[in-house]
Amino acid sequence: MVEILKTSSVGIVKPQAAKFEGPLNLECGFTLDSFELVYETYGRLNKNRSNAVLICHALSGNHHAAGFHNEDDKRAGWWDEYIGPGKPIDTEKFYVVSLNNLGGCHGSTGPISENPTTLKPWGNNFPSIRVKDWVETQARLADRLEIDSWAAVIGGSLGGMQVMQWAIDHPSRIRNAVVIASALKLSAQNIAFNEIARQAIRADPKFAGGNYLSMKSIPEEGLALARMIGHVTYLSDDAMALKFGRELRSGSFDSNFSDGIEFQVESYLKYQGKRFSGQFDANSYILMTRALDFFDLARNYNDNAVEAFSVAECKFLVVSFTTDWRFSPSRSQEIVEALIAAKKNVTYMEIKADEGHDAFLLPIPRYFQTISAYMKGIETN
Amino acid sequence: MVEILKTSSVGIVKPQAAKFEGPLNLECGFTLDSFELVYETYGRLNKNRSNAVLICHALSGNHHAAGFHNEDDKRAGWWDEYIGPGKPIDTEKFYVVSLNNLGGCHGSTGPISENPTTLKPWGNNFPSIRVKDWVETQARLADRLEIDSWAAVIGGSLGGMQVMQWAIDHPSRIRNAVVIASALKLSAQNIAFNEIARQAIRADPKFAGGNYLSMKSIPEEGLALARMIGHVTYLSDDAMALKFGRELRSGSFDSNFSDGIEFQVESYLKYQGKRFSGQFDANSYILMTRALDFFDLARNYNDNAVEAFSVAECKFLVVSFTTDWRFSPSRSQEIVEALIAAKKNVTYMEIKADEGHDAFLLPIPRYFQTISAYMKGIETN
Numbered sequence: 169m170v171e172i173l174k175t176s177s178v179g180i181v182k183p184q185a186a187k188f189e190g191p192l193n194l195e196c197g198f199t200l201d202s203f204e205l206v207y208e209t210y211g212r213l214n215k216n217r218s219n220a221v222l223i224c225h226a227l228s229g230n231h232h233a234a235g236f237h238n239e240d241d242k243r244a245g246w247w248d249e250y251i252g253p254g255k256p257i258d259t260e261k262f263y264v265v266s267l268n269n270l271g272g273c274h275g276s277t278g279p280i281s282e283n284p285t286t287l288k289p290w291g292n293n294f295p296s297i298r299v300k301d302w303v304e305t306q307a308r309l310a311d312r313l314e315i316d317s318w319a320a321v322i323g324g325s326l327g328g329m330q331v332m333q334w335a336i337d338h339p340s341r342i343r344n345a346v347v348i349a350s351a352l353k354l355s356a357q358n359i360a361f362n363e364i365a366r367q368a369i370r371a372d373p374k375f376a377g378g379n380y381l382s383m384k385s386i387p388e389e390g391l392a393l394a395r396m397i398g399h400v401t402y403l404s405d406d407a408m409a410l411k412f413g414r415e416l417r418s419g420s421f422d423s424n425f426s427d428g429i430e431f432q433v434e435s436y437l438k439y440q441g442k443r444f445s446g447q448f449d450a451n452s453y454i455l456m457t458r459a460l461d462f463f464d465l466a467r468n469y470n471d472n473a474v475e476a477f478s479v480a481e482c483k484f485l486v487v488s489f490t491t492d493w494r495f496s497p498s499r500s501q502e503i504v505e506a507l508i509a510a511k512k513n514v515t516y517m518e519i520k521a522d523e524g525h526d527a528f529l530l531p532i533p534r535y536f537q538t539i540s541a542y543m544k545g546i547e548t549n
Numbered sequence: 550m551v552e553i554l555k556t557s558s559v560g561i562v563k564p565q566a567a568k569f570e571g572p573l574n575l576e577c578g579f580t581l582d583s584f585e586l587v588y589e590t591y592g593r594l595n596k597n598r599s600n601a602v603l604i605c606h607a608l609s610g611n612h613h614a615a616g617f618h619n620e621d622d623k624r625a626g627w628w629d630e631y632i633g634p635g636k637p638i639d640t641e642k643f644y645v646v647s648l649n650n651l652g653g654c655h656g657s658t659g660p661i662s663e664n665p666t667t668l669k670p671w672g673n674n675f676p677s678i679r680v681k682d683w684v685e686t687q688a689r690l691a692d693r694l695e696i697d698s699w700a701a702v703i704g705g706s707l708g709g710m711q712v713m714q715w716a717i718d719h720p721s722r723i724r725n726a727v728v729i730a731s732a733l734k735l736s737a738q739n740i741a742f743n744e745i746a747r748q749a750i751r752a753d754p755k756f757a758g759g760n761y762l763s764m765k766s767i768p769e770e771g772l773a774l775a776r777m778i779g780h781v782t783y784l785s786d787d788a789m790a791l792k793f794g795r796e797l798r799s800g801s802f803d804s805n806f807s808d809g810i811e812f813q814v815e816s817y818l819k820y821q822g823k824r825f826s827g828q829f830d831a832n833s834y835i836l837m838t839r840a841l842d843f844f845d846l847a848r849n850y851n852d853n854a855v856e857a858f859s860v861a862e863c864k865f866l867v868v869s870f871t872t873d874w875r876f877s878p879s880r881s882q883e884i885v886e887a888l889i890a891a892k893k894n895v896t897y898m899e900i901k902a903d904e905g906h907d908a909f910l911l912p913i914p915r916y917f918q919t920i921s922a923y924m925k926g927i928e929t930n
Contacts, residue, residue, distance in 0.1 A: 356789035356814045360781045363815040364774065367822075371770040373754055389752040393745065397778070400741045405874075408737035414845070431842065433737045434744040441748075461812065464795070493786075493874075 177244065178210040178252045178259055181235035183275060186312050192305065198295035201284070205309055206275030207231050207267035210251055211259030213315070219548035220315040221257060222306060223247065223266040224323030224330035226528075227398070227456050228448060230274035233266040234259075249531040256540035261548060262319060270305045271297040271456065273449035280381065280449050292378025292451050299326075299463045303333045310341065317341045319548050324348035324528035325495060326456065329463045332503070335480040336465070344546055345480075346539070348487045349528040351499035352473050352506070353464040358494055361401050362457040365394035369450045378451055387450045392441030394453060399440055404491035404524035408433060466506075473506035480507075484514040485542045487535065489527040515542070558625065559591040559616035559633045559640055564656060567693050573686065579676035582665065586690055587656030588612050588648035591632055592640030594696070600929035601696040602638060603687060604628065604647040605704030605711035607909075608779070608837050609829060611655035614647040615640075630912040637921035642929060643700060651686045652678040652837065654830035661762065661830050673759025673832050680707075680844045684714045691722065698722045700929050705729035705909035706876060707837065710844045713884070716861040717846070725927055726861075727920070729868045730909040732880035733854050733887070734845040739875055742782050743838040746775035750831050759832055768831045773822030775834060780821055785872035785905035789814060854887035861888075865895040866923045868916065870908040896923065 185206050192200040208231050213220060223233050225246075234251035236244055251257045251264055268276040271294060279294040310318065321342050323331045328350025335345045354362075369375055372390030376383045400408070412433040429435050469476035484507055488500035497518050507514040519535045521527040527535070566587050573581040589612050594601060604614050606627075615632035617625055632638045632645055649657040652675060660675040691699065702723050704712045709731025716726045735743075750756055753771030757764045781789070793814035810816050850857035865888055869881035878899050888895040900916045902908040908916070 353795065355786055356793040356795060356812075357781060357784070357786040359795065359812050360777075360789060360814050360818055363810075363812070363818060364777045364781065367774055367777065367819070368749060368752075371749075371774060372752065389748075393748055393752060393774075396741075396745045396748065400738060400745065403738070405736055405738040408741060412737040414734065414737060414740065429744075431737075431740050431744070433741050437741055437744060438748070 176253050177248065178235035180238060180241075181208050181210065181232075181245075182237075183208050183231060185275065186309060188305070188308050188312075192301075192308075194295050194301050195298040196296040200277070200295065203270055203277040203305065204275075204281075205267050205270065205277075205305060207265055207309065208233065208235075208245075210234050210264040210266075211262050213263040213313070214548060216549065217315055218317070219262050219319050220310075220313070221262045221264045222310070222318050222321045222334075223251070223257075223264060224302070224306070224321065224327035225266070225269060226323070226325040226327045227460065228395075228444070228453070229327070230272060231266050231268040231276075232274070234264070246529065250536075250539060256536060256543055257322070258543065262543070265309070265313065265315075267306065267309060269297075269302050269456075271452060271459075273452040278449070279451035279455065289381045290451075291381050292454075294451060294455065297455055297459050299329045299333050299459055300337065302330050302459070303337050306330070306334070307338055307341065317343055319546050320344035320346055320543070322346040322348070323350075325350060325525065326460050326463075329460070329465070332465055335482050335484070336476055339479050339481040342482045344485070344542075345482045346485045346487070346542065347500075347503060349489055349492055349495045349500070349525055350486075350503070351495050352466060352502055354461055355499075359461045361397060361494070362461055365397045366454050366457060368393035368397065369454060375450060378454075380450065386445070388442070388445040391445035391448060391450050391453060392438070395444040395448075396437045396441045399437060401494050402525040404493065404522060406491060407523045407526070410522065412436065473502070474509040477506055477510040477512060480510070480512055484512060485538075486514060486516045487528075487538060488516075488518050489521040489523070489525070489535075490518060491522055492525040492527060494525045557634050558629065561619060561622075562589050562591065562613075562616040562626075563618075564589050564612060566656065567690060569686070569689050569693075573682075573689075575676050575682050576679040577677040581658070581676065584651055584658040584686065585656075585662075586648050586651065586658075586686060588646055588690065589614065589616075589626075591615050591645040591647075592643050594644040594694075595929060597930065598696055599698070599700060600643050601691075601694070601699050602643045602645045603691070603699050603702045603715075604632070604638075604645060605683070605687070605702065605708035606647070606650060607704070607706040607708045608841065609776075609825070609834070610708070611653060612647050612649040612657075613655070615645070627910065631917070631920060637917060637924055638703070639924065643924070646690070646694065646696075648687065648690060650678075650683050650837075652833060652840075654833040659830070660832035660836065670762045671832075672762050673835075675832060675836065678836055678840050680710045680714050680840055681718065683711050683840070684718050687711070687715070688719055688722065698724055700927050701725035701727055701924070703727040703729070704731075706731060706906065707841050707844075710841075710846070713846055716863050716865070717857055720860050720862040723863045725866070725923075726863045727866045727868070727923065728881075728884060730870055730873055730876045730881070730906055731884070732876050733847060733883055735842055736880075740842045742778060742875070743842055746778045747835050747838060749774035749778065750835060756831060759835075761831065767826070769823070769826040772826035772829060772831050772834060773819070776825040776829075777818045777822040780818060782875050783906040785874065785903060787872060788904045788907070791903065793817065854883070855890040858887055858891040858893060861891070861893055865893060866919075867895060867897045868909075868919060869897075869899050870902040870904070870906070870916075871899060872903055873906040873908060875906045
């Protein structure tokens with residue numbers, strides 16, 4: 169593992185912004201007259217413009233997938249272990265594009281942006297976004313960068329949904345689809361967890377019906393709760409047991425902390441929740457979980473995933489993790505089964521990992537090697 | 550199933566109250582000078598006083614386990630399918646005692662009771678309660694009812710923890726221990742879910758730091774959220790899929806409800822949460838989940854469950870359910886392994902059921918038959 173991490177970094181990167189004028193007709197029926205996307209790129213586009221790779225982020229991700237923003241930056245991008253020179257998504261071979269999705273809160277147009285009609289932040293009036301909308305905006309970004317076809321589109325979880333949507337919406341523009349820890353659609357249980365997270369946000373009086381920005385308040389407690397729910401469900405029972413066991417903050421069963429927090433796991437959750445609530449916009453979080461809930465690849469294809477995939481032209485790599493119970497291996501297997509039935513070229517890898525859904529972000533050797541080997545096999549001439 | 554449900558009821562039952570004077574030294578170090586327990590009984594105590602069965606309730610349970618409270622009562626007690634004439638816990642054979650635990654909110658002394666010192670409700674000043682305290686108070690109730698030894702002590706989930714504690718705290722007073730969907734102690738994941746539920750309650754401004762009763766407010770939203778978390782995690786993924794799938798309230802993906810609730814499962818959760826928040830006290834809920842978190846049967850026995858069980862004299866029936874992921878079969882198997890190593894008489898049954906943890910409350914045929922057969926084998930002479 170140490171050896172893996174010793175490989176070098178893309179170094180200091182600078183986010184860029186692309187403004188798109190001209191109407192964007194969203195799935196919900198609303199039309200955005202213009203929008204902006206913030207993105208980063210790593211590596212160099214080759215002469216044939218054929219080595220571009222698109223990274224699609226998940227629920228709480230953003231465009232900063234690799235490298236650092238300045239000399240003092242202690243925290244690398246969220247997928248830095250995977251993107252860089254000599255890494256699985258090798259920036260000496262590929263030109264990697266990573267964007268903040270529309271509706272996000274890290275620079276791309278979203279609920280915290282100014283609504284040009286009201287000259288106030290959109291807030292909860294920002295239109296509802298679907299995965300299909302993201303793919304459409306990503307295609308416009310590809311146009312802007314003059315990328316006709318992606319060597320690969322890669323994403324985990326909600327990111328994997330965007331990858332599948334790419335394969336059927338723009339079959340000629342994607343040569344490899346890497347779908348990690350994802351699903352054709354969410355289960356009722358998964359929707360339920362998302363709804364509880366949204367309720368937690370909405371129940372916070374500082375949410376103010378979504379108008380918190382104009383009230384200069386932030387629903388920190390609600391957002392922290394939402395994050396805690398995500399955190400626990402994205403980890404496996406075993407991972408939590410390994411990490412915390414039943415360790416007490418005090419070491420003793422007899423003390424009572426005034427905040428009522430007595431187990432290490434509680435203290436950790438509260439810390440993580442609080443940290444997140446200072447970094448993420450509540451309306452964005454609701455919007456992103458909604459996009460997750462509503463994703464249903466086969467919906468416009470008679471609820472038949474085989475039919476949905478029939479137009480795809482790319483190769484697929486599907487990856488799942490044994491202890492991931494929110495996007496379990498059986499969900500990935502449904503994708504694989506549909507792809508096989510649709511006579512597509514698909515490789516499937518189920519990775520033994522203790523870390524639950526979070527595994528998709530981590531440098532687990534077998535997973536690391538799988539992505540690495542697959543990416544090495546991609547032609548970029 | 551219909552045939553099972555056709556068996557008759559214990560009819561109309563009347564809760565009784567028992568007041569206990571004299572100090573109760575709690576595990577947390579606090580001493581209660583007196584307390585009251587509310588309970589119901591079904592069936593008749595035999596001449597030898599040897600046919601008594603104690604029912605221990607779980608997190609949100611109470612003393613009303615069977616029958617009805619009046620002619621118009623449409624809702625039977627929470628375990629009515631299992632308790633009654635001809636039912637698995639046959640009231641023609643057994644004298645069944647079911648109480649509301651100390652710290653509860655259905656009549657027994659708890660956070661909504663008056664603190665004799667302040668003449669105001671205890672609220673969040675009610676002392677912290679452990680499973681061991683419940684067993685002690687239940688033993689005092691047994692003394693009051695002149696029951697030297699229980700033919701059986703039965704409980705699911707948190708109730709099962711009380712049953713195990715009985716077996717080691719009062720080995721001569723319990724002849725059969727029926728431990729259903731329980732564990733020697735909670736996992737970190739389980740503690741984490743409980744903590745999120747507590748945070749949801751505490752984050753509700755109407756909770757007012759636990760002093761809501763004196764402010765004449767009720768933290769309904771927080772309690773509803775806590776219940777939703779419980780509800781989702783006590784059901785299996787499959788059970789939710791069967792019950793709701795991804796059904797939309799509107800039947801259409803295109804509409805937007807003003808409350809943001811678009812899937813049936815969301816609507817159901819919100820309804821259940823709201824209903825619960827009108828029936829349960831928030832401080833009680835926190836107290837009960839705390840008792841769950843802190844339970845650790847082996848803690849006072851060098852963390853060795855075999856040593857803990859060594860003093861037990863009773864027979865054990867341990868039951869688990871295949872899709873229960875909060876108290877999974879492997880947790881029950883740990884109980885069984887420790888009992889075998891301690892050379893105790895134990896029967897184990899893993900029931901195939903789709904309903905997750907909730908299965909322990911339901912009339913699932915194989916489970917129903919297991920309890921029935923086991924109870925038939927108990928001698929009450």
